[in-house]
Amino acid sequence: xxxxxxxxxxxxxxxxxxxxxxxxxxxxxxxxxxxxxxxxxxxxxxxxxxxxxxxxxxxxxxxxxxxxxxxxxxxxxxxxxxxxxxxxxxxxxxxxxxxxxxxxxxxxxxxxxxxxxxxxxxxxxxxxxxxxxxxxxxxxxxxxxxxxxxxxxxxxxxxxxxxxxxxxxxxxxxxxxxxxxxxxxxxxxxxxxxxxxxxxxxxxxxxxxxxxxxxxxxxxxxxxxxxxxxxxxxxxxxxxxxxxxxxxxxxx
Numbered sequence: 001x002x003x004x005x006x007x008x009x010x011x012x013x014x015x016x017x018x019x020x021x022x023x024x025x026x027x028x029x030x031x032x033x034x035x036x037x038x039x040x041x042x043x044x045x046x047x048x049x050x051x052x053x054x055x056x057x058x059x060x061x062x063x064x065x066x067x068x069x070x071x072x073x074x075x076x077x078x079x080x081x082x083x084x085x086x087x088x089x090x091x092x093x094x095x096x097x098x099x100x101x102x103x104x105x106x107x108x109x110x111x112x113x114x115x116x117x118x119x120x121x122x123x124x125x126x127x128x129x130x131x132x133x134x135x136x137x138x139x140x141x142x143x144x145x146x147x148x149x150x151x152x153x154x155x156x157x158x159x160x161x162x163x164x165x166x167x168x169x170x171x172x173x174x175x176x177x178x179x180x181x182x183x184x185x186x187x188x189x190x191x192x193x194x195x196x197x198x199x200x201x202x203x204x205x206x207x208x209x210x211x212x213x214x215x216x217x218x219x220x221x222x223x224x225x226x227x228x229x230x231x232x233x234x235x236x237x238x239x240x241x242x243x244x245x246x247x248x249x250x251x252x
Contacts, residue, residue, distance in 0.1 A: 001186055010101055021062065024047065038059055066078060077179055088174070106133075108149065118166070172210065174214075174217040177203055181194055188248070
């Protein structure tokens, strides 16, 4: 369904590539095939790259981050909510990257733990990485990955600034929370656990706020969400295919 469980990821060399993703999705219809997305990047140069080799390399990074295939639930959900919630796009993109990039998924929670208004230095992120992946990265790679992760979380709204990064509170929307619910549900979370996944923690607000936004998404008809006290039910009839639902239920 588009999830990846490897420890590596695109952040070894790139950021979340939010600008490139936006250009690509603008260039292709919502029902485009993976072949059409690839043609837009590699053949039609919708991203405005200077050389064929750069276009091919960029396509590979986008696939690493997002899958870029409507056959994968992770990307299909991203594309669906992206088209309906412009304000939520940065956190929607981050959700997909968290589902596919082990480096980002491992380190981002340490950044979110910093108090709003505090400084998040590149060196502090390097320390997080060195502690979680001892002896795996050279000093140069630690620096590069830390810079990329900080740049990604700046694009997503958790950080601000250029040379000096400050912790900010991200701004989730009904679409970004609904997509986080989709990813959590597909990962096997149920009930209150849906609001404790890494995808939901990326929304960066208290659970009560996320629940309010989930209810807003349900009112919009994007998802089905019912709650009575701590009993919660969620469904995605517009997004999850029957064979995917069967697979998800087997995993839960």
